[in-house]
Amino acid sequence: MFGQETVTHKRILIDVGHGGKDSGAIGINGIEEKDIVLDIALGILSLNEKSGTPRDIYLTRYSDTLISLSDRTKLAKALKAGLFISLHCNHSDNPNARGVEIYVANSTSQYSKDATWLAFQLQAALNKELGFESRGVKFFDFQVLRETVDYCPSVLLELGFLSNLDES
Numbered sequence: 194m195f196g197q198e199t200v201t202h203k204r205i206l207i208d209v210g211h212g213g214k215d216s217g218a219i220g221i222n223g224i225e226e227k228d229i230v231l232d233i234a235l236g237i238l239s240l241n242e243k244s245g246t247p248r249d250i251y252l253t254r255y256s257d258t259l260i261s262l263s264d265r266t267k268l269a270k271a272l273k274a275g276l277f278i279s280l281h282c283n284h285s286d287n288p289n290a291r292g293v294e295i296y297v298a299n300s301t302s303q304y305s306k307d308a309t310w311l312a313f314q315l316q317a318a319l320n321k322e323l324g325f326e327s328r329g330v331k332f333f334d335f336q337v338l339r340e341t342v343d344y345c346p347s348v349l350l351e352l353g354f355l356s357n358l359d360e361s
């Protein structure tokens with residue numbers, strides 16, 4: 194998924210959103226965002242371990258625990274991550290809202306170009322491989338993006354809508 198050479202060999206920190214008493218969004222069938230993003234992250238780890246050329250991937254949490262936003266970004270620095278990917282799921286009052294949104298920090302840095310490039314690559318890959326509708330690449334200073342923008346390329350994924358029956 195990370196074709197560009199500059200990104201390929203870097204250590205990747207996957208930030209698993211929410212956790213513990215912070216459930217995140219709750220789907221119509223009662224499923225909680227914190228559990229979905231953990232399942233996805235653990236799935237990525239297991240696929241990575243099975244692949245012939247595993248990448249250097251860490252998670253901000255491996256179980257149902259709550260970690261503060263600033264501890265997540267401190268971890269990126271402590272691990273010298275070359276890439277920070279925050280996983281979330283969307284929720285909307287509109288039950289028909291669907292698809293994937295990918296956010297890049299609105300603040301710019303030397304890493305902005307790589308982050309934006311990656312966001313478009315991920316958007317295209319999720320559409321092609323998993324059939325997720327693209328809602329576009331957006332720019333917003335979420336805390337985890339704002340605090341990593343000067344450190345490495347960072348993106349935040351909103352993977353589908355828990356409020357949509359098809360996607361939850």
Ligand SMILES: [Zn+2]
Nearest residue numbers: 210217281282
């Ligand atoms: Zn979230």
